[in-house]
Amino acid sequence: MTDSRPIDSVVLVKQVPDTHHITGDAMTRDGTMNRSALPAIFNPEDLNALEMAVQIRERHGGTVSVITMGPPKAANILRESLWRGADRVVLLTDRRFAGADTLATSVVLQKAVEKIGRYDLILAGRQAIDGDTAQVGPQTAEKLGIPQITYAESILEIAGGRITARRALDSGSEIVRCQMPCLLTVVGSANMPRPPSVRRQIAGKLAATPGEYAAIRKQWPEFETDGALEEHLTAHDLRIPVWTADDIGVTADSIGLAGSPTQVHKVNFVILESTESKTIQPTPEAIAAMVAELVHEYIVG
Amino acid sequence: MTDRKSIWVSIEHTDGRIADVSLELTGKARDLADQLGYEVVGLVCGYEVDELAWEVIRHGADRVLLADHPELAHYRTLPYARIAITEARKRRPEIFLVGGTPNGRDFAPRVASALRCGLTADCTELQIGDYHVRREGRTYKDLLYQIRPAFGGNLVATIVNPNTRPQMATVREGVMRMPAADPSRMGVVEPVTSEFEPGDFALEVLSREVRHSTVRLKDAPVIVSGGAGISDADEFALLRELANLLGGEVGASRAAVDAGMIGREYQVGQTGTTVRPRLYIAAGISGAVQHRAGMDESSKIIAINTDPNAPIFQIAHYRVVGDAAEVLPMIIKAVRERAIDGRAAE
Numbered sequence: 152m153t154d155s156r157p158i159d160s161v162v163l164v165k166q167v168p169d170t171h172h173i174t175g176d177a178m179t180r181d182g183t184m185n186r187s188a189l190p191a192i193f194n195p196e197d198l199n200a201l202e203m204a205v206q207i208r209e210r211h212g213g214t215v216s217v218i219t220m221g222p223p224k225a226a227n228i229l230r231e232s233l234w235r236g237a238d239r240v241v242l243l244t245d246r247r248f249a250g251a252d253t254l255a256t257s258v259v260l261q262k263a264v265e266k267i268g269r270y271d272l273i274l275a276g277r278q279a280i281d282g283d284t285a286q287v288g289p290q291t292a293e294k295l296g297i298p299q300i301t302y303a304e305s306i307l308e309i310a311g312g313r314i315t316a317r318r319a320l321d322s323g324s325e326i327v328r329c330q331m332p333c334l335l336t337v338v339g340s341a342n343m344p345r346p347p348s349v350r351r352q353i354a355g356k357l358a359a360t361p362g363e364y365a366a367i368r369k370q371w372p373e374f375e376t377d378g379a380l381e382e383h384l385t386a387h388d389l390r391i392p393v394w395t396a397d398d399i400g401v402t403a404d405s406i407g408l409a410g411s412p413t414q415v416h417k418v419n420f421v422i423l424e425s426t427e428s429k430t431i432q433p434t435p436e437a438i439a440a441m442v443a444e445l446v447h448e449y450i451v452g
Numbered sequence: 453m454t455d456r457k458s459i460w461v462s463i464e465h466t467d468g469r470i471a472d473v474s475l476e477l478t479g480k481a482r483d484l485a486d487q488l489g490y491e492v493v494g495l496v497c498g499y500e501v502d503e504l505a506w507e508v509i510r511h512g513a514d515r516v517l518l519a520d521h522p523e524l525a526h527y528r529t530l531p532y533a534r535i536a537i538t539e540a541r542k543r544r545p546e547i548f549l550v551g552g553t554p555n556g557r558d559f560a561p562r563v564a565s566a567l568r569c570g571l572t573a574d575c576t577e578l579q580i581g582d583y584h585v586r587r588e589g590r591t592y593k594d595l596l597y598q599i600r601p602a603f604g605g606n607l608v609a610t611i612v613n614p615n616t617r618p619q620m621a622t623v624r625e626g627v628m629r630m631p632a633a634d635p636s637r638m639g640v641v642e643p644v645t646s647e648f649e650p651g652d653f654a655l656e657v658l659s660r661e662v663r664h665s666t667v668r669l670k671d672a673p674v675i676v677s678g679g680a681g682i683s684d685a686d687e688f689a690l691l692r693e694l695a696n697l698l699g700g701e702v703g704a705s706r707a708a709v710d711a712g713m714i715g716r717e718y719q720v721g722q723t724g725t726t727v728r729p730r731l732y733i734a735a736g737i738s739g740a741v742q743h744r745a746g747m748d749e750s751s752k753i754i755a756i757n758t759d760p761n762a763p764i765f766q767i768a769h770y771r772v773v774g775d776a777a778e779v780l781p782m783i784i785k786a787v788r789e790r791a792i793d794g795r796a797a798e
């Protein structure tokens with residue numbers, strides 16, 4: 152039933168602060184967050200998108216490319232992508248990308264995907280945990296002029312240039328069939344992302360962007376020059392390319408802060424008006440008295 | 453068509469019923485429009501849905517743009533977006549509000565991208581105000597303040613879109629109040645023609661299964677919520693037991709949902725459901741601003757937390773510093789005994 156034609160996928164991923172494990176040190180005394188104290192992780196649902204792409208390749212052949220826009224250290228999730236099965240990764244980094252809202256981000260992703268060229272599917276996580284907006288996927292699809300399947304949970308079939316997928320919505324589910332190329336945003340219930348393969352991890356441990364050569368050479372002094380390291384990485388397909396605004400041909404006014412229609416007018420502290428409150432001891436008597444009071448006030452009972 | 457400036461609301465509906473969030477947003481749009489002298493416009497796409505248009509007017513709209521077409525019978529991204537994009541280009545609304553439902557979150561970014569305009573997700577408040585940009589020596593008047601918790605800490609950010617129109621925002625159900633319907637309200641229903649392009653039908657829906665969610669957190673009089681401080685399923689069962697005893701529902705923080713304690717539809721907060729029950733019990737929830745955004749208007753709040761400095765205590769009416777695993781059974785027991793006493797007293 153399956154198509155013999157190989158499927159080329161591009162997966163859009165993001166490195167995010169780990170909002171699930173906000174520890175004491177991550178909060179400053181005034182209640183703001185010390186972002187640098189938060190570990191940076193692979194956005195969870197982007198892992199589901201990558202796993203889905205790898206499964207598609209296992210079934211149909213083809214390639215899995217992974218791209219991310221972010222600071223230089225976002226190379227970490229690209230290395231992880233290689234260990235988890237990506238064939239090729241690209242880091243989109245440029246100071247001029249900074250401060251991008253979702254629209255300005257989608258411009259960069261669109262241009263990067265177009266530079267990659269041939270693709271059948273674009274996959275992304277449904278949303279990133281640092282904003283929960285779920286906007287970048289659809290915005291990128293619109294910019295590319297391709298249809299979108301959001302909330303994709305499973306792929307039922309890929310055949311005849313079309314993909315059939317199941318969408319998981321709070322309000323039920325849908326089975327849709329869509330012409331390719333198209334963009335999917337993938338939900339967390341789609342699959343269990345397999346852990347990075349040890350074999351790939353060993354083979355790909357040196358994978359690096361040119362910006363990381365110095366650090367690598369410190370660890371592996373046998374590479375006496377950047378050139379020697381570069382030669383080794385290129386020969387083993389471990390050179391992580393970096394594309395800047397110029398490489399993908401975006402204009403400065405369409406990216407970063409300048410290309411973002413949304414602006415932050417102000418950020419306020421939430422002043423908590425202290426409500427009239429009672430401290431209840433964690434004893435059966437005190438708790439019973441509290442319940443009695445709630446019953447008396449017709450709050451319960 | 454009029455030249456009046458307008459605030460648009462995307463009207464979502466299934467099975468002939470308008471989603472609550474769309475009417476809530478119509479009510480909010482009415483308030484904002486009255487401040488500005490604008491008109492409120494509902495955008496209804498569907499098939500044989502003119503009756504819905506009048507309901508939107510009764511809830512505060514001045515005008516409904518009605519795209520009635522068999523291809524629009526059910527929501528699909530591209531045909532619906534086509535209508536919105538075409539009409540928005542023609543009529544240039546100032547503001548465009550969309551419900552933060554799965555469909556709304558599929559639709560809004562598609563439209564915003566095509567119109568090259570700003571979009572803010574999951575706003576917890578919308579206001580009108582000015583925006584002064586010192587570097588330009590210029591003040592933008594009457595912008596939409598799109599207010600939402602900022603990432604990290606006790607912060608809310610006010611987002612504005614000074615240079616692009618419409619100013620788009622999504623809002624979750626329950627955040628804005630449902631306006632009362634006014635049966636005598638007048639308005640205009642204006643049919644709009646649907647000019648599709650072949651590519652708009654690239655996706656077909658083969659089957660659709662509607663699950664009428666049994667979770668009605670929004671209407672529950674009592675909500676007993678658990679967070680990361682609830683260590684396992686057994687302890688979570690205590691929440692359920694207490695909720696049942698009190699005739700309420702269980703809820704959860706995002707941390708508890710992410711930990712797999714309970715389904716996503718139970719999440720309370722900015723990106724979950726906004727609730728205003730008579731009683732909200734927060735057990736093992738720290739009270740992050742995103743969580744509080746969805747529950748701080750509860751009439752009475754009981755917080756149970758081992759950390760006396762947890763922010764949740766600052767909005768709680770009853771502060772119980774203690775281990776939820778010990779305190780919950782005490783509350784359950786006290787409620788049970790009250791019930792027995794109550795019956796004995798009758």
Ligand SMILES: Cc1cc2nc3c(=O)[nH]c(=O)nc-3n(C[C@H](O)[C@H](O)[C@H](O)COP(=O)(O)OP(=O)(O)OC[C@H]3O[C@@H](n4cnc5c(N)ncnc54)[C@H](O)[C@@H]3O)c2cc1C
Pocket residue numbers: 170171173280281282283603604678679680681682704705706707708719720721722723724725735736737738739740741742743746756757758759762774775776777
């Ligand atoms: C874009 C975005 C959107 C978000 N939307 C939401 C949302 O809609 N809803 C939401 O809830 N969160 C949301 N969050 C997450 C939010 O910021 C917090 O991370 C989350 O609310 C924390 O959940 P928690 O309080 O259960 O966990 P924690 O913050 O880890 O708190 C656990 C609490 O349990 C207490 N505790 C530990 N053990 C016990 C015990 N035995 N007995 C009693 N207390 C104990 C601890 O003292 C602590 O206060 C969002 C975050 C982002 C970035």
